Amino acid sequence: MVCRLASAVAALLFAVSVQAQSAKIIRVNVSGDTVSTFTEIPAGDHLIPDSQVFVGGRGGASRWFSLLGVAIDTARNESAVGDAAGAVKIKFDSSVATALHSLEERNVVPEVKLTVAADPYDVKVLPSARLNVHEDEQADLVMRLTVRTKDASASEVTKNYYYAVSGARPLAGSESWTENNAKAFRESAQTGVERLVEAFAYDAAGRFAEAADKARKIKVTFLRTGRVIESLLLGETGQTIIAMPIFRDRPMKTVVQVFDKATVKSENR
Numbered sequence: 001m002v003c004r005l006a007s008a009v010a011a012l013l014f015a016v017s018v019q020a021q022s023a024k025i026i027r028v029n030v031s032g033d034t035v036s037t038f039t040e041i042p043a044g045d046h047l048i049p050d051s052q053v054f055v056g057g058r059g060g061a062s063r064w065f066s067l068l069g070v071a072i073d074t075a076r077n078e079s080a081v082g083d084a085a086g087a088v089k090i091k092f093d094s095s096v097a098t099a100l101h102s103l104e105e106r107n108v109v110p111e112v113k114l115t116v117a118a119d120p121y122d123v124k125v126l127p128s129a130r131l132n133v134h135e136d137e138q139a140d141l142v143m144r145l146t147v148r149t150k151d152a153s154a155s156e157v158t159k160n161y162y163y164a165v166s167g168a169r170p171l172a173g174s175e176s177w178t179e180n181n182a183k184a185f186r187e188s189a190q191t192g193v194e195r196l197v198e199a200f201a202y203d204a205a206g207r208f209a210e211a212a213d214k215a216r217k218i219k220v221t222f223l224r225t226g227r228v229i230e231s232l233l234l235g236e237t238g239q240t241i242i243a244m245p246i247f248r249d250r251p252m253k254t255v256v257q258v259f260d261k262a263t264v265k266s267e268n269r
């Protein structure tokens with residue numbers, strides 16, 4: 001009996017050792033920089049200085065007045081956030097690094113070992129948030145993870161991961177994003193970072209490749225707004241649906257969306 005137990009333990013330790021040795025190591029540079037304010041954000045968005053938070057939604061002039069219109073829209077979005085900007089002058093790089101460490105400690109994705117590194121690196125991750133302000137002064141929050149992966153030629157291929165926080169709030173005042181030292185903003189952003197890092201890790205491990213090839217189409221309906229998005233189902237966790245949006249009947253292969261199951265309805269197409 002003792003011999004069988006010892007053999008079983010030895011086999012388990014050997015399996016764990018082999019798994020650790022075979023795990024692909026991916027060096028991740030978690031950046032405090034931002035995506036390009038010229039080519040990777042909607043025209044007219046305002047970047048809160050010394051942060052990774054954008055404010056948008058007050059647009060329109062850029063469609064008619066080119067660069068002058070972009071400047072007008074940027075000023076309008078800066079004005080929309082006003083004095084509340086200081087409360088959300090936040091960067092998310094440390095939150096991303098913490099989320100990566102947590103995944104490693106819990107061995108959530110054993111196929112890869114994601115290590116935070118400076119240079120050299122295999123992948124650069126740029127987190128950001130966008131507050132989209134509507135005419136009624138309510139603002140939606142969307143978290144974003146921009147991932148630049150080096151290919152065989154050392155060029156970088158970019159993919160964006162998005163997580164839309166359910167529920168709109170005003171930028172300032174009672175029950176706003178910035179009330180109580182931006183408590184609602186910080187908590188929602190943290191949840192978004194964790195959801196996005198998990199999706200990125202699954203993608204880095206190759207778990208989405210087979211799902212994308214199988215092309216299982218779904219229709220995702222937001223319960224709050226009724227908005228519908230056609231997508232390819234890439235995977236699911238206990239709390240989320242991970243999908244690739246379809247635009248004009250073509251999958252957007254450089255975009256991944258993460259939805260909370262509690263906020264959407266998913267149906268096969």
